[in-house]
Amino acid sequence: MAAGRPIRILLAIFGLDQHEAGAFAVARLLRDAGMEVIYLGRFGTPEIVVDAALEEGVDVIGLSCHSWEYLYYLDELFELLKERRLDIPVVVGGSVLSQDDKKEIQAKGVAAAFGPGSDAGDIVQQIRSLAETRGAP
Amino acid sequence: MDVIGDAPTMSAMDPDHPLARHAVGNTGVSICRFQDFEDLYADLPLNELTFSHSLPPGAYTIAALHRIAKRRGFDPKELRGSTILLPAYCEDCSYQIHMPYDLRMRLALDSVEFAATEMPRFHAFLEDTYYISDGGLNAVEEMALGFVEIREIVRTLIERGIDVDSFAPRIAILVNCRMDLFEEVAKIRATRRIFARMMREEFGAKDPRSWSCAITAHTSGLSLTMAQPVNNVARGAVQGLALALAGVQAVEISCFDEAYRTPSQDSHMVSLRTQQIVQLEAGADRVADPLGGSYFVESLTDEMERRILDMVEAIESKGTLKEVSESGWFRELFQNAMTRRAEAIQDGSETQIGVNAFEIPEDEDNLLRDHSASKLEPCWDRIDEIRRFKDDRDAGAVAEHFARIREVGAATEGNLIEPIADALEANLTQGEIAGALRLGVGEAYDPLGQMEPPA
Numbered sequence: 013m014a015a016g017r018p019i020r021i022l023l024a025i026f027g028l029d030q031h032e033a034g035a036f037a038v039a040r041l042l043r044d045a046g047m048e049v050i051y052l053g054r055f056g057t058p059e060i061v062v063d064a065a066l067e068e069g070v071d072v073i074g075l076s077c078h079s080w081e082y083l084y085y086l087d088e089l090f091e092l093l094k095e096r097r098l099d100i101p102v103v104v105g106g107s108v109l110s111q112d113d114k115k116e117i118q119a120k121g122v123a124a125a126f127g128p129g130s131d132a133g134d135i136v137q138q139i140r141s142l143a144e145t146r147g148a149p
Numbered sequence: 150m151d152v153i154g155d156a157p158t159m160s161a162m163d164p165d166h167p168l169a170r171h172a173v174g175n176t177g178v179s180i181c182r183f184q185d186f187e188d189l190y191a192d193l194p195l196n197e198l199t200f201s202h203s204l205p206p207g208a209y210t211i212a213a214l215h216r217i218a219k220r221r222g223f224d225p226k227e228l229r230g231s232t233i234l235l236p237a238y239c240e241d242c243s244y245q246i247h248m249p250y251d252l253r254m255r256l257a258l259d260s261v262e263f264a265a266t267e268m269p270r271f272h273a274f275l276e277d278t279y280y281i282s283d284g285g286l287n288a289v290e291e292m293a294l295g296f297v298e299i300r301e302i303v304r305t306l307i308e309r310g311i312d313v314d315s316f317a318p319r320i321a322i323l324v325n326c327r328m329d330l331f332e333e334v335a336k337i338r339a340t341r342r343i344f345a346r347m348m349r350e351e352f353g354a355k356d357p358r359s360w361s362c363a364i365t366a367h368t369s370g371l372s373l374t375m376a377q378p379v380n381n382v383a384r385g386a387v388q389g390l391a392l393a394l395a396g397v398q399a400v401e402i403s404c405f406d407e408a409y410r411t412p413s414q415d416s417h418m419v420s421l422r423t424q425q426i427v428q429l430e431a432g433a434d435r436v437a438d439p440l441g442g443s444y445f446v447e448s449l450t451d452e453m454e455r456r457i458l459d460m461v462e463a464i465e466s467k468g469t470l471k472e473v474s475e476s477g478w479f480r481e482l483f484q485n486a487m488t489r490r491a492e493a494i495q496d497g498s499e500t501q502i503g504v505n506a507f508e509i510p511e512d513e514d515n516l517l518r519d520h521s522a523s524k525l526e527p528c529w530d531r532i533d534e535i536r537r538f539k540d541d542r543d544a545g546a547v548a549e550h551f552a553r554i555r556e557v558g559a560a561t562e563g564n565l566i567e568p569i570a571d572a573l574e575a576n577l578t579q580g581e582i583a584g585a586l587r588l589g590v591g592e593a594y595d596p597l598g599q600m601e602p603p604a
Contacts, residue, residue, distance in 0.1 A: 027169070108409065110375065
């Protein structure tokens with residue numbers, strides 16, 4: 013990431029998962045930690061998310077999930093990122109993430125996964141470190 | 150029996166919508182056409198059972214049930230059950246149906262008006278305060294928003310010239326039940342008081358049945374945790390007891406695996422057995438209002454009544470319901486409630502066992518975990534089925550009814566239920582009818598910009 017500017021993170025929700033509680037809480041948390049949050053809202057698709065990530069020049073893509081749709085959209089998202097040769101780290105958080113889900117999606121390429129009860133400080137720290145490591149020599 | 154739609158159905162969207170692709174059939178039933186309703190009720194004696202439908206906007210269900218009754222040769226007046234109506238709030242919490250306020254309100258009013266004469270035993274007017282409150286609203290906010298909406302619907306129906314006693318006996322409220330036992334009991338007691346006074350004194354209802362409202366309840370999904378899922382069984386028992394002590398007419402205890410996913414058949418059975426234990430072993434429903442007269446419960450009921458009424462007055466003083474809704478005030482309230490709840494759990498001001506108190510390491514938290522974490526796959530076949538169905542139907546009839554829905558949607562007079570029933574019978578889907586209605590009022594056919602009109 014460019015030095016001297018705040019970390020920029022995109023927050024999005026895929027498909028018809030319409031629960032926004034987690035996304036709002038995390039958006040506030042990251043904003044309070046000094047990051048710039050671009051909240052894309054609901055009804056996202058991999059295409060919409062990747063286009064917005066490019067346009068906004070974000071350091072991290074954050075996905076909020078409270079239904080299982082993300083499991084299938086993640087595959088499509090990684091394919092699209094690969095196709096466009098983009099290496100933006102993807103983090104996923106949500107109420108439906110179990111331990112096994114975390115392992116499964118991290119194996120697919122998710123850089124960090126946060127289930128229910130995740131520590132706020134840990135979320136901020138992990139996202140910061142992902143953004144700062146990215147693009148570093 | 151309880152019918153809950155999957156995410157596309159709840160959003161008035163067909164399974165072949167691109168955004169529905171991974172959400173079909175695994176969180177509820179997929180319903181988008183007349184045949185789906187016929188299949189759903191096949192072999193079930195519709196005139197003997199009651200069905201509660203969480204299928205917004207409700208108008209489709211009423212239209213379809215009415216036609217099925219006629220086709221089966223019994224009088225629609227025998228139909229019992231309910232549908233939810235959420236004209237003021239459904240765009241701002243949970244599933245959006247992407248319709249403007251006036252259209253949502255018209256669908257609600259037309260549903261109640263139609264059912265009052267055509268299906269008089271059916272609760273077409275179910276105010277679902279569960280659906281609006283489980284993002285994190287407190288008990289006062291839940292009931293205040295519920296009453297604001299009930300009052301607006303009743304006032305407008307009376308303005309249409311409809312006798313209040315023709316529909317008021319069939320108003321029901323579906324409430325939430327969180328973990329604070331006494332507060333939830335007091336909330337329900339206060340709700341009955343407010344409803345009775347309002348119907349009698351303010352709206353002039355004469356029939357005593359119009360003064361009492363049926364109250365049904367679901368226990369809060371938000372109160373359930375992924376950590377130590379077996380604790381959710383205990384939570385359900387406490388909530389079931391609270392609801393029995395409050396004297397609700399029907400209960401559904403949310404299932405222990407609900408923090409993970411759409412509940413399994415096994416966890417549903419545990420919930421049902423919990424209700425049966427509360428009723429038949431503990432005898433919690435033996436007398437009406439067993440906590441009446443308790444100093445604590447009476448004073449808490451007075452306090453809840455006052456706070457709910459204060460909030461109703463505060464909201465109504467902001468302008469018409471349409472103005473307040475369109476100003477985004479409700480959306481902000483829902484959003485703030487969500488963050489407020491998340492912060493209360495994070496900072497420990499609200500105790501949640503296993504989450505911010507008495508936690509155990511995740512690798513030791515195994516009881517009921519495997520059961521809870523098993524997943525249901527989306528029904529992708531259903532998408533192809535609906536695509537084929539759309540290709541094979543009578544295009545002329547579809548075009549004719551699409552134009553008619555668009556026309557009646559644009560008109561300000563006339564009840565929408567019969568034209569919707571005709572369109573469903575002509576194989577228009579719910580997503581298409583929603584789109585035609587939107588076009589009628591000058592909105593985009595598909596607000597998410599992915600689907601084209603069928604005609």
